[in-house]
Amino acid sequence: MIKHVMWFAMVPALLFATIAAAQQYPMLDSVANRLVQKYQQSSCEQLWQERAAKKGHPKPQGEQNAMEMLKNDPQMRAEFINRVAAPIANKMFECGMIP
Template sequence: MNKRLLWFAITPALLFTGIAVAQQYPMMDMVADKLVQRYQQSSCEQLWQERAQKQGRPKSEREQQAVQLLHDDPQMRAAFISKVAAPIANKMFECGMLP
């Protein structure tokens, strides 16, 4: 009985924490969702072509600002990586881009 009561007490707190992180960085959340969606909807051929085109090309000013923001804010960086890492890594593995 005590375990059930503890579970009902902890579950809302965990859900609230997840919502609070999403609300803390709404723009990062939107960018992360868009990035994950792009990887999930792209074919392996498209991803290989994009990778080849990006080599040697400098990042846009907007991309540089986003990367700098992630460098400057460790909490935002952790939230971003935890959101995008698994879906992107899975797609890259499927496409033979990871060993």
């Protein structure tokens, strides 16, 4: 019985933390959603072609700015990685891009 009570107490706290993080970084929410959507909607062939095309090319300025923000804000970086890591890793695994 105590486990059930503790579980019901934890669920609202987790939901609140998720909502608070989304409100804290609205731009991150948008970027993370677009990135996850891109990977989910792209075919493996498209991802392989994009990877090959990027080799040796500099990143666009907007992407460089976003990377700099993530480097400078550990909390934002952690939130971003928490949102995108699993969906992207799953797609890359499906496509044979990671072992």
